[in-house]
Amino acid sequence: MSQLYDITIVGGGPVGLFAAFYAHLRQAKVQIIDSLPQLGGQPAILYPEKQILDVPGFPNLTGEELTSRLIEQLNTFETAIHLNETVMDIKKEDDHFSIKTNKGSHLTKTVIIAMGGGAFKPRTLELEGAETYENIHYHVSNIQQYAGQKVTILGGGDSAVDWALAFEKIAPTTLVHRRDNFRALEHSVKALQESSVTIKTPFIPSQLVGDGQTLNKLEITKGKSDESETIEVDHLFVNYGFKSSVGNLKNWGLDLNRHKIIVNSKQESSQSGIYAIGDCCYYEGKIDLIATGLGEAPTAVNNAINYIDPEQKVQPKHSTSF
Numbered sequence: 281m282s283q284l285y286d287i288t289i290v291g292g293g294p295v296g297l298f299a300a301f302y303a304h305l306r307q308a309k310v311q312i313i314d315s316l317p318q319l320g321g322q323p324a325i326l327y328p329e330k331q332i333l334d335v336p337g338f339p340n341l342t343g344e345e346l347t348s349r350l351i352e353q354l355n356t357f358e359t360a361i362h363l364n365e366t367v368m369d370i371k372k373e374d375d376h377f378s379i380k381t382n383k384g385s386h387l388t389k390t391v392i393i394a395m396g397g398g399a400f401k402p403r404t405l406e407l408e409g410a411e412t413y414e415n416i417h418y419h420v421s422n423i424q425q426y427a428g429q430k431v432t433i434l435g436g437g438d439s440a441v442d443w444a445l446a447f448e449k450i451a452p453t454t455l456v457h458r459r460d461n462f463r464a465l466e467h468s469v470k471a472l473q474e475s476s477v478t479i480k481t482p483f484i485p486s487q488l489v490g491d492g493q494t495l496n497k498l499e500i501t502k503g504k505s506d507e508s509e510t511i512e513v514d515h516l517f518v519n520y521g522f523k524s525s526v527g528n529l530k531n532w533g534l535d536l537n538r539h540k541i542i543v544n545s546k547q548e549s550s551q552s553g554i555y556a557i558g559d560c561c562y563y564e565g566k567i568d569l570i571a572t573g574l575g576e577a578p579t580a581v582n583n584a585i586n587y588i589d590p591e592q593k594v595q596p597k598h599s600t601s602f
Contacts, residue, residue: 293321
């Protein structure tokens with residue numbers, strides 16, 4: 281028979297990891313379920329070397345470093361972790377919930393959903409033959425291996441701009457964006473404009489030139505014109521964001537705002553005992569930042585513990601008083 285946990289956290293990204301750690305501080309029996317093969321979510325898998333700018337006190341924290349620190353913090357306790365496991369359904373049964381996954385079932389008194397935007401995969405470059413080139417990339421691993429090589433980045437959001445600034449320190453870097461305006465943080469855009477990065481706007485990639493295995497050149501065409509240029513490329517990085525899927529979320533019986541779980545001030549969903557934190561939840565004025573989710577985690581945990589045992593205070597001692 282499955283063990284009965286106090287809190288089951290669905291999602292092993294930064295917010296889920298911190299929620300698990302905080303739940304241990306409240307002496308709850310905790311487990312994490314994640315559909316990915318490793319902990320850390322998007323920062324660990326898609327952006328391991330991208331700077332995370334919204335964690336207070338860490339001006340130069342990368343996605344990989346953030347994940348490592350959170351895992352190190354969590355490892356001060358024993359936590360049951362189930363990876364490569366996708367939640368299919370959550371049902372209320374008497375005084376607990378039954379969570380059905382693609383691998384079995386779990387019993388828990390409460391659930392905290394921290395699944396971010398759901399399962400994700402990068403948006404691909406839609407040019408003929410793009411899938412065959414080995415030097416077209418959708419995420420960066422070990423940035424130093426590209427030192428001194430000609431790097432071109434496609435995109436205009438935070439990830440594209442941050443990667444351009446990171447690559448500029450070690451390699452000749454070009455950034456291609458279809459608009460003159462960038463969607464990144466103003467501070468980052470200013471740094472980009474003051475950097476040595478070659479900025480090509482408003483241009484779109486129009487043709488790949490290579491032998492089908494190694495890309496040598498990228499043709500780009502200026503928007504609303506026939507003007508084109510060719511860029512020599514050793515490595516091409518595509519930062520068009522990612523597609524995400526919330527899977528079976530709509531079948532879990534929770535009130536949603538589009539694909540996000542509507543929560544109240546307790547971070548509680550429309551189903552008592554089920555909470556949501558991070559990018560997967562919605563309330564008026566919600567801001568999708570890691571810092572926001574990290575703040576929501578203790579609120580959900582404390583209210584979950586109060587749900588399990590109303591005698592337990594919602595507002596415990598401060599963490600420095602444990």
